[in-house]
Amino acid sequence: MKIILTEDVKKIGKKGEVVNVKQGYFRNYILPNNLGIEANKENLAKLREHQAEIKKQEDENIAKAKENKEKIENTEITIKVRAGEEGKLFGSITSKDIMEALNKKNIEVDKKKIDKTDKIDSLGEYTVDIKLYQQISASLKVIVEAE
Template sequence: MKVILKEDIKSLGKKGEIVEVSDGYARNFILKKNKGVEANSSNLNDLKLKKANDDKIAQEQYEAAKELGKQIEAGQIQVSIKMGEGGKAFGSVSSKEIAEEVKKQLDLTIDKKKVQLKEAIKVPGTHVVPIKLHPKVTADLKVLVTEEA
């Protein structure tokens, strides 16, 4: 019997796949526990429409991420940190502060988890910080760190 899986089943297949299983396994496990549906023409058509819709949504998210990436790369933010004797920094600039400043200065919303900062910025100057907006889109943000007066 052919079934369409509604969720991942270990050693059988992933969600959305069409698999061939024995009739007993299908009736007593997959269909009974609602882990899949029988692969009839109606269900196959529903699966095809769902995949087309998922592809469309994924493409829209990719396009939106590319557009946001262009806006981020065109802009620059300025952050100031307190400096002590001999150019020693008190504190640092973290990904949370960068996300907040992007919201304030560029009026763009990004999640602090998307800011790919290897370690906090502790020295003044211009730094390039990568921001991962999508698995295929990474934008480089220019962060100008200045000394607070």
């Protein structure tokens, strides 16, 4: 019997897949637990429509991420902070500081997406990676100067 899964089911398939299962398994487990529906013409049409909608949304997200990548890579931000002798900062530059500097340039980025692997705790130039979407990331040049 062909069914459309509405939730992930171990050893059967993932949400949105059309799979074959035995009729008893469907009637006794899948249907009572709302894990799937019968794959008739009407439900298959709804599934195709839903998948097309998801694909359209995915394409829009990718286009927006690529546009943001272009903006970010053509931008460099300068952060002025208090520093002691030999260029050491009082504290360090955080993801929040970088996010706020980008917001001043009208670029919206979630601070959780800023990948700051090296600690920014002295004056100079740094490159910070920002994850925008699944496999799309941008490199931002950050310049730290003394006040």
